[in-house]
Amino acid sequence: MTLLPLAVSFGPSIWSWGENNLINTVHVSHVGRVRQVNEDSVLIAQIEHGYTLGIVADGMGGHLAGDTASRLAVQTVSEDLASLKPDLSMDGIQSALRSAILHANEVIYHEASADERMHNMGTTIVAVLLRGHEGCIGHIGDSRAYKVSGDQVTRLTEDHTLVNELFKSGQITEEELESHPRKNVLIRALGTDQTVSVEMSPITIEAGEVLLLCSDGLSNLVDRDRIGQIVGSLEIPLQEKADRLLQLALLAGGDDNITVALFEHQEEAAGLSKKGWNS
DSSP states (O other): OOOOOOOOOOOEEEEEEEEEETTEOOOOEOOEEEOOSEEEEEEEEEETTEEEEEEEEESSSSHHHHHHHHHHHHHHHHHSSSSTTTTOHHHHHHHHHHHHHHHHHHHHHHHHHHHHGTTOEEEEEEEEEEEEEEEEEESSSOOOOEEEEEEEEEEEEOOOOHHHHHHTTTSSSSHHHHHOOOTTTTTBBBBSSSOOEEEEEEEEEOOOEEEEEEEEHHTTTOOOHHHHHHHTTTSHHHHHHHHHHHHHHHHOOOOOOEEEEEEEEEEHHHHHHTTTTOO
């Protein structure tokens, strides 16, 4: 989410890859074709005791402010969760992630209040904290989480936007929701208010499934069917899946920053591939 004026800008994709027992991860972020600055921030971290943390944040408020908000969100959440006790319960994992996101809200709000140049800044956030292949998702705004199993794509988060509220109240249709001129107006963001509510949901990634976190630079331009075709394929390596999603968003116009993070439970899926089940 950004309020920058349009300007031509191209940049390379940025890759990161990691592996934590059953969970393989990759992320890629790109400035897009028309923005000057990438106000998205992304992190995937492997934490001791078998935890995996993933964060996508899409800053808003213009250059410097948007950059700062998303960076502070990722930095604060990752620092707060850098040292977790082993064998936390699912309630404990959810509480830790929620507390870290709320702390990030305090940090960003304080920074915006202290500097007039930052007074409009805020950011979306969608984050996952896993222990092994189970955990929870916390989100605010319209960055999204999807779970892909085969070619079936399940959306796990609900956009905190004006048009989504209009849709839920029956004032606009689903078709109008996708093309509404105020589609990107948020009703909830991280750092814009002193208090905020974090939407939390449990997540389990079964063998062969992939969790996708993304900014709206992807979800606004690449539909769910195409996501399923690419991410659900057993024949495409994880790195290539992320890169293909990025390229599709760029080909569709790339009118915003684009960020993709993938988490794949690969143990049994790899075994099936070796047995030739995907031939």
